[in-house]
Structures are given as C-alpha cells and as structure tokens.
Amino acid sequence: MGNKDKSSHKWIHPNGVKFLIIALLVLGVFFRFVNLDKKVYWGDEVFTSLRIAGYTLTEATQELFNNKPKTLAELHQYQQPRPDKGITDTIKSLAAEDSQHPPLYYIIAHYWEKLFGSELAVKRSLPALISLLAFPGIYFLCWELFNSPMVGWVAVTIVAVSPFHVLYAQEVREYSLWTVTILLSSWLLLRAMRLNTKFSWIIYAASLPLLLYTYLFSILIAIGQAIYVFVSEGWRWHKKQIAFLFASSFGLLTFTPWLWIVVNSLSSIQSTTSQFAEKVDLRSLLQIWSFNLSRVFIDLDSQGKVVNFGNPIAVVIRVAVILSIAILVGYSIYFICDRTPKRVWLFILTLMGVTGLALILPDLIVGGIRSGVPRYLVPCYLGIQLAVAYTIFMMCYAEIFPHTSYGNTGFDSGGIFSLGINSKKFSHLWRSIALAMLSVGVLSCTISSQAESWWNKYGSYYNPEVARIINQHKSPLVISSGYVPRVLSLSYFLQPEVKIQFIPQANISQIPPGFTEVFLYRPSAEKLKYRRWQQLNYKIETVYRSPPIYDYLEPISRHSDIWIWKLTKRS
Template sequence: MNAHDRHPMTVPSEKRTAISSLWLWLGGALLVLGIFFRVYNLDYKVFWIDEANTVLRSLGYVSQDVTDTLLTGELFQAEDLQAFQQPSPDRGWDDTMTALRSSAEHTPLYFLLSRLWVQTVGSSIATWRMPAVFFSLLLLPAVFWWGWELFGSKLSAGLATVLVALSPLHVLYAQEARPYSLLALMTALSSATLLWTLRSPTWNRWLLYGFTIVVGLYSQLLFTLVAIAHALYILASELTIYKRFTPNLLRYLIVSLGCIVAFSPWLVLLVNNLAEVQRKTASLGDDRYSIGGLIDRWFRVLNQMLIDRELAGWNFLLLLLAIAALVYLWRQAPRHATWMLLLVGGVPFLALALPDLVLGGERSLRVRYLFPTVLALQLTLGYWFAATIPTKRIPQSIVQTILILFIGLQILSNTVNAQRLVWWNKSRPASTYFEPVSALVNTLPNPLILTESKVSDLLALSYWLRPDITLQAIPDVVTLEIPQGYDPIYLHNGTPETEATLQQQGIRLTPIYPVNDSVDPWLWQLEFPL
C-alpha cells in the first residue's frame, strides 16, 4: 500500500500515441459537454424546499422568523415570503452565523460562501446555484489529480475525469444550491493531497493536507467518514510496511490533533444541540425495509450513481460492471490505490448501510450522502476501462463497446434531465405541484390560499406565485376566520384534522390538484354552504 509502488500500465509504443491522441480530443470534447450540462438551464429547474432553506439560513433567517412575522393567521402576500429570500441590510453576517448555529447538522462553510457570492453578484435562482456549479467544475481537475496519484496513468485519470464530468448525479447536484458538490470536491482534493504528501512527506505538505481536512469538515459533516477512511488508510499503510511507529504517523497524529482543535467549535455546538439534531434527522430512521428490500433499493442507488437511466430488471448489469472493475482493481492496481479506493468508498457506505440493516431507515438510500462512494467507484471504472482497452486481456471491441454504451447512457440521461422541471433529486412529491398549482392560481384575479404548509414549502412555492397572491396561515382551524371578498378560496396542504373541521362546518372540499384518489391532494377548493 505504499504510495511509491506505482506501476503504470504497459502499452505498446505504437498504440500509446494513437490512444493518447484519440483520448486527448475525445476526452476534451466530453469534458466540454460535461461543463455545458452543468450550466445549461441553470435557472429552469424547480427551486425546491432544501434550496429555499439554503437561502433562508445564508441570509441570516430561521423558520421561526417567517412563522412569527407571517404565519400568525393574518393575511399576507407571496412577495412577503420572497422578502426572506432576498438580501437585507438589516441582516448581517452575525445573523447568518446565528441562523447556521441553529442547524448544527449543517456545517457552515457552503452557506457563508453562498452569501458572500450573492452579495457580490446579486440574488437570483441562477446566482444561488453558481457556487455549486463552481465546486463541481473544480472537482474535475481534483479527480484527475487523485487518479494520477492513485495510478500514475494519465489515461486512467483522464477517463475517470470524463466519467465524473458526464455523471448525471454530479450534474444534478451541480445545479442545486446545496453543499454536496463541495463534499465531492473536498473528498477528491483531500485524498489526492494525502497521496501526494505520503509520496514526499514534508511538513508543508502535511499542513496542506490538514487544511483540506478542516475545509472538508466545515463543508459537510459526512466528510467525517472520509477523514476516518484516511486514518485507516494511513495506519494500515505505515504499520503494514514498517511495522513500527513512523515519523509519518507522528506527523499525521499532530496534524489530526490540529484539525480536531480547528473543528472543535462546531463539535461543541453539535454536542450541545444533539437532541435538536437528532430530532431534525429522525426521519432518516423512520422507514424499515427487509434485507431484500434494501438490496433492491441499493440497485436503484447504484443506477443513480452511474447512469441515472431506469433499467428495471437489467440493473444487475451495472452491478456486474462494478464487480468486474473492483476485481480488476484488486488484482492489478497498486496496493495503495486499491486500499484507498476501497476505504474511501466503503467506509461511508457501510457507516450508513449498517444502521439501516440493524435499526431500519434509509440513510444509505440517500445517494447525495454517498458522494465519496460514487467517486471511488468512478475512479475504479476509469482504471478498469483504461487498463483493458489497450491490452488483449479482454477483446478490445467488448470493452470499447461497454465504454461507449456507458458514456452514451450518461449523455442521454443528462440530455433528458436537462429538460425536466422536476427530477428525483428535488423530491418529486413535494415539488411537482408548484407549476400546475401556480399556473391555476396566477390566472385568477382575487384568490385566497389558506395554508398549513411548512415554512420551507411556502418559501419554495413563493418563487412560482404572482407577487400579489394573498395567503393566510391556519395556526388554529377552530378559531379560523376566513375573510370575505376573495374568490375562489383554496386550502393548501391541509391536515386531515383541518379538512374534517371545515367539513363539519358545512364547507365542501373539492380536490383541485392532484385529482387522484390514491394521492393526498395538495390543493382543495372551498365551497361554502348557501
């Protein structure tokens, strides 16, 4: 597992030139296409509830601010909701830090950088999403560097970079104002820095590695699992080779202690707010699946990781592809590359999957939590494709066909996804109704929307509503006084208790969207007794 034990793949000289020339031009074109997909229709996709929460916290607000100001039972308008989605001179950086500390499960770096960016260039859906695009673009050279440090092969590193550039998963989260593209970037950057440091260990390199760990920790709490994978890699590497405590281990321990000290303010905050964090993340453990059910859903997660095209029962082909690449990695790759990819990919997955198996839940089904696993798998595939194309181990036509099909499916997925207003990463049940409901309401001269929806839902919906649309929250349906002069009057996201109370008052509720007995409506129209 020594970082010095690279053995670049042997390629005949006459083939090497042809391969390099082909992949230089083709790889460059595919990288440009991947960049295009990241910026195309950037402001078209639904700005959904998680992104609205990003804006809310970045600007120094919390949900309670909206509740106390607007959701009191008094009338308000959609533009009043949008006031909480725009920068205000009354909200400074101290307000942003206060808002971020109230949600300790989300470390603050992405939100602070987003506020800095928006204050510089202006606030719009596109500008709020630009930091995620930027981090996803930086991910490409970081993956290439990581691949080079792993395999010592430009072809392997370049192919892995192309697979990441065209990955529908990376493209989807590059266009979402959330910190997951930053998590991916710091995973690749810190891992490459670690290998670079071990290859020629100096204090300057160790300090730079420590800096990437601190930045990663402040980017996403899930990065802790990457840091654990690195620790296991270093311990196993040094102790297996030298069988004693080495200067590298000492430097690593000193740097790690410094990282813990640097991250300790947020650790203390996290511990002090542990009960609240557990409450906010409790939904991850709500659902319980059988082992067979989890395995079936992991097939879908693997599909989302690689091509994001539904293959139904043929998803097992992706598993066979992943297994083939992992077997080749284990048998042919340098030991340091094999163990780093297995640890960086395996530790995060197992840390989420084992609680799902034992306690129930869907932690490992949230593919956005698995970006380290995704990157490790994509690097493994890049190595396998690159290692087998110029050799006779497997007929070239078979491997080239697999690679072309794989890249073709990625391009197809990105092309289709780019035209979709809502896709699975936006929580379709919670976001699909924005467009049809707003299209109906916005055409009416004087509607009223009674709502029991959460703050984040209302903020996301406000991007679609006409600014003068009137709304009224329902703090208590028993004491609710519905004002006169509005027609029609709708109920938005009402609870069963509210529906029953209104019906007891003789008010008829007609489902408007969706009109489907198997789905709870998001919008009802109220018809009052004569």
C-alpha cells in the same frame, strides 16, 4: 522512451479520443448551467436560503404566522441576505437549528448572493461553478493514485456526464463543495505520503478544515484516511504516521468548536432526520441501493426509476440495466483489488467503505433508510468511479503496455492477456462498454436538463402541477397552516398576483374577505376540516392529490403526499 512507446502513446491519444474527451467536458459544463432556474426549488434549498439570509425557521415562522396575506415578494425576503442580517446570523441560525450542516458553504453563498443577487439562477450558479473543480480534483487524484494521466482523463469524463453529479451541481446545497473537498483532501494526502515533506503535510492539514466544515459526514472521510495511512504504512511509528497525526490533529482541533455545537444539538439533529430512521424491509433496502447505484451512470426517469416506458417490458429493462451496472461496478472493484498494489486498492476501499458501512450497518441492525439517501453516499460513488475509470482504461488499452508498469508501482498491466482471451476483440468490447456508459450518461443529463422536477425534489416534486392549477385564477389566495419551507418552495412557481397566508391550525377556518378563489395547501386532518368547511357554508373541492413519487420506498412516498382544496363560498 523507445519508438514503440511513442507510437503506443500516439495510438492512445488519437484525435478522435481527444475530441471525445473535449466534447464530454463541454457537455458536462453545459449540463451544469443549462436551465438553472427551471427545476423545482425544493424544501431543502429553501432551508439553505433561509440560513444564508440569517433567519432561523422559528423566527421566520413567528413572523409569517400573523394572519395577514403575503405577496410573493414579501415571502422571498426570507430567501435573500438583508442589510440588518450578517454572516454571524447565518452561523447562529445553523448552530441553533441545523448544526449537522457546518457553515462553510453557507458563508460562501452568503457573500455570493450579496455580490450577485438572490435570483434562483444566481443561487444555483454557485454550486454549479464549484462542481467544475471536481474535474481537476479527480484528475490529479488519479494521477497521484495510479501514476497515469490517462486514467485521470477517463475519470474526468465519467464525472462530467454522471447524472448524479450534474443533478447535485444544480442544487443550492453543499454537496458539490463536499465532492470537491473530498477529492482535494484525498489528493493532498496521497501527495504528502509520496513526498513526505513538511510543506506537503502542511498543505494536507490545511485541506482538512475545508473538508470538515463542508459536511458533517466528512468525519467519516477523515477516519477512512487514518485507517488507510496506518494500514498501508504499517502500525509501527514512522515519520509518515507522525506527520499524519499532527496534520489530522490540526484538522480536528479546528473543527472542535463546531463539533461541540453538534454534540449539544444531538436531540435536534435526531428530530430533523427522524424520517430516515423509519424501518423498511431488506428487500426494499436492496432495491433502494440498486437504484441509487445505477444513478451514478444512468438516470432516465424523473420519479426515481431507471426507466419508465409505461409497459411491462420496462421492468425487464430496468432489472437488466441495474444488473449490468452492478456487474460493471463489482468487476471494477475486483479488478482494482486484483491488479493494483495495496496502496491503491486500500485507498479506494477505505474511501467507499467507512462511509458506506457507517450508513448501512445501522439500517440493517436497528432499521432505517439512511443508506438509501444518495447525497450521503458521495464518497462511495467517487470510489466506484475511480475503480471503473481504471478498469476501463486498462481493459481498453492494456495490450499497449504488455511488459511495463506505471511508475514501477507494481501494477500488473498485462491485464487481459492473463485471461487467455483475444486481447484485440476484448479491448474493443470494453471500448463499447465505455462508450455505452458515457452515452447513457449524456442521454440522462439531456432528459433531466429539460425537466421541471426530478426524483431528488422529494416533497416538492409536484409543485409545478400544483402551481399551474392555482395560476389559472385571477387573484387567488393560498392558505397554509403547515411547513413554511414547502410553501416557499411552491411560491417560486406562482404568479405575482397570488397571495399566501399562513394561519395557525386552530384558526384555519378564518378566511379574509376579498378573495373569490381560496386554496388550502397540504391541509392535515382532512375529514375534520371537510366537516368544518361545510358548516361554514363553503363548497369544498379536492383539486389535486399527488401520487407517490417512489413506488419502491413507502416511507418517503408518504411524506410526498400533497392535497390541494379549493374553497368557494356558497351563494
């Protein structure tokens, strides 16, 4: 390498840039572990702990609905592994009631909690630790895809302070593991295609069971990889296609037992995900998509809006932020397609496109909001971040390589010169864009890290406020006839003196003696109950009703409505 190239690399890696990368990585790690036990432990996390402990929801419901007040310690027994329940019970629980969630994460979490305990911070430390593997994952993927370690470092910093990735790194769910297995499988596929050795294909084949047993939508990732291999290499039979078929067949074969369970549980899966089949108009879908896209880079409001400053200017700011992000993402995808060889842009498009289209098309054709669930779109967000990372690096530093290309892969690194714009000023503009993008990510993570609840907590969002009302009393009783995971979610914010009683709907008017303050949590058929309690000589007071979490998504808003009644015996 000549002196010019050496000086170029020195200019690309000044101490300031190195410090920035290290600082963002440190912040990314910090945000993933700070206040792990502070945010709401919401219903889906309760479900996860129920499965990890080896219980089915049916079993827990039957045991809890016995008309006896329970202490919080008694309730939390259903949230931690027990000596009489092993890993087979965890797998059976998932297979019986929740087969859309394959068991890999739950198996890991089961042994994690047996080793380290079941405190909330311990539970969440596992996905947080797993999420750190996304840093080397996306770095090596970028190196394999772009033949450039610097693009990899840009991508690592973007992922490190992405509020979306930080948010799901702190959830007792499998989404951080899914992110890692997507990156691992993608990297190993590209590596196998480049080396084309038996060992490289064996390693790729070994990654597929990890991917498939992490999340059911990994099937879409595998389909996208198949499309990528055959389109990029041509449809004629060559060694690469044959090797890929053997590797993918191995992955599918290992997943067949769980796939059989899924096929036989389709009716159960449809019933548990029925809320996402509710129809919304196209305008609402567009709003949801735009908000979800913005959350990859900026997430300043706990209720799901980009910004919420409490005045009309907020609407203008919100639209401007979303449009800016949409333009950045759209241009980055265009730039990738225009400036990189087929093997690069096709990989990114298939990574995003197969999952995206599989969710978007049913919503457009038959209705639903599946494409509005952010956690389903992890592959799309990773593809977007890859495109943005490459575009930012090329736009900031392309003038250093006006006559070279990465690894002779056909990259047009002339970049900004072909635009006829002063390259120096243009690169400074893009550095400002990159700095602004990373800054709002850090700001978003800072605000979120201090919050008790956030938009992804859905029906459990207002539990801290509900708990504060109940905790004001000395020895209250909370009565519920409803959904067990929601009540268990609330219990993590209650004082130890509070007792909870599950009573069947038909017997909910039977209050045990010895409690001066009684609360009804999320009752249904409010008007009917109101008359019933008056007849039983109780004074009834509505002490809390939650506002909607999302002002742009009516179906989920309805599911988030919470009522709390306080019952007092008349003298």
